Amino acid sequence: MRDLIIHHRGGAKDERALGRLWDLSRKAAAAIDDGNCRSLLSAIESYGAQLFSESGHLKWARTEMSGAHFLRLQILRELDAFHMRLLQLQLEATQDVAATLAKASSRLPL
Secondary structure (H helix, E strand, O other), rough: OOOHHHHHOOOOOOHHHHHHHHHHHHHHHHHHHHHHHHHHHHHHHHHHHHOOOHHHHHHHOOOOEEEEHHHHHHHHHHHHHHHHHHHHHHHHHHHHHHHHHHHHHHOOOO
């Protein structure tokens, strides 16, 4: 998804890019069962719909940047948060396994 956003400027209707973004987002959501991740992916899909639309990006325009650029930054920020959440979940799973192994090894006879 990151490469898609980096390489597609947005700011115009682009059904192909939007379809690809939604496809990748849905595949990511199907791969992980976590409410926080689903929320982040939902935001990415919403921002993407506006980024790759004829005029949805216009309301996001700022004095210093176009609405398309602002939306791309927002999507990249959400992708970073998604990545951090995945790392957090991985750490928690690793800690759970380590705790289980430590508990099991403490029960072994010496």
